[in-house]
Amino acid sequence: MLARELKKGSAELLILSLLEDQPRHGYDIGNLIEQRSKGRLKFNVASLYPLLYRLERRGWIQGRWVEKAGQRRRRYYRLTAEGRKVLAAQRHSWREFVEAINRITGIEHA
Amino acid sequence: MLARELKKGSAELLILSLLEDQPRHGYDIGNLIEQRSKGRLKFNVASLYPLLYRLERRGWIQGRWVEKAGQRRRRYYRLTAEGRKVLAAQRHSWREFVEAINRITGIEHA
DNA sequence: CAATAATATATCGCTATGCCATATAAGCTT
DNA sequence: AAGCTTATATGGCATAGCGATATATTATTG
Numbered sequence: 001m002l003a004r005e006l007k008k009g010s011a012e013l014l015i016l017s018l019l020e021d022q023p024r025h026g027y028d029i030g031n032l033i034e035q036r037s038k039g040r041l042k043f044n045v046a047s048l049y050p051l052l053y054r055l056e057r058r059g060w061i062q063g064r065w066v067e068k069a070g071q072r073r074r075r076y077y078r079l080t081a082e083g084r085k086v087l088a089a090q091r092h093s094w095r096e097f098v099e100a101i102n103r104i105t106g107i108e109h110a
Numbered sequence: 111m112l113a114r115e116l117k118k119g120s121a122e123l124l125i126l127s128l129l130e131d132q133p134r135h136g137y138d139i140g141n142l143i144e145q146r147s148k149g150r151l152k153f154n155v156a157s158l159y160p161l162l163y164r165l166e167r168r169g170w171i172q173g174r175w176v177e178k179a180g181q182r183r184r185r186y187y188r189l190t191a192e193g194r195k196v197l198a199a200q201r202h203s204w205r206e207f208v209e210a211i212n213r214i215t216g217i218e219h220a
Numbered sequence: 221c222a223a224t225a226a227t228a229t230a231t232c233g234c235t236a237t238g239c240c241a242t243a244t245a246a247g248c249t250t
Numbered sequence: 251a252a253g254c255t256t257a258t259a260t261g262g263c264a265t266a267g268c269g270a271t272a273t274a275t276t277a278t279t280g
Contacts, residue, residue, distance in 0.1 A: 005119025100147035
């Protein structure tokens with residue numbers, strides 16, 4: 001796992017990004033983060049689920065329970081219009097952040 | 111200021127980087143971070159000073175008081191050999207972190 | 221068919237980072 | 251003398267993420 005503290009504050013951006021194209025449930029989101037980062041990034045459920053509730057409370061995502069035969073119930077979240085705006089802003093913020101750190105630490109962007 | 115939480119865990123890398131080429135004192139470090147990030151990144155002294163003490167306690171940096179006529183006393187920190195190793199590791203870790211986030215959020219590295 | 225693993229959600233108590241506010245002290249400017 | 255800048259110091263707070271534990275359903279495997 002990557003530097004423990006570095007990832008703080010990145011979970012929101014990750015979740016919003018993953019919900020951009022399709023609704024997903026929490027467990028799926030957790031796995032996708034792990035897989036797509038090749039195991040380098042991972043969030044504990046005790047972070048993920050409460051964060052999803054927070055995002056929903058803020059109106060950035062909207063969840064609904066889906067029950068299918070032969071499956072545990074799942075709560076699927078979709079991005080709201082407001083969430084889409086926040087995602088755009090956070091993407092921008094992320095880019096600026098990386099640029100700032102790179103400039104100070106002397107890391108050239110490849 | 112950039113997303114409040116995003117910057118958590120980045121201060122160590124910034125400080126170690128700024129001490130790479132020359133010893134600096136805390137106040138200087140704080141200003142450099144602000145200037146070089148064009149005001150986008152800023153750390154409060156209540157974060158910076160305790161962090162410097164922590165880094166020194168870990169043996170990554172070494173401080174010494176410098177008193178000059180016509181100047182407030184300053185504590186200059188230099189990077190230790192151990193600190194240099196940690197800096198290299200943290201730079202690597204940072205790069206991987208950025209790569210991971212970019213891959214998941216669909217941000218291409220420019 | 222019983223044990224185990226994987227899927228899926230939920231939450232308590234803890235740790236760590238950074239901040240606001242406040243403090244001290246010295247030098248510079250007006 | 252007052253106020254600004256430089257420079258370090260710290261108590262109490264807010265917040266994100268984690269370890270551990272819990273519940274419940276479905277799948278696998280010996």
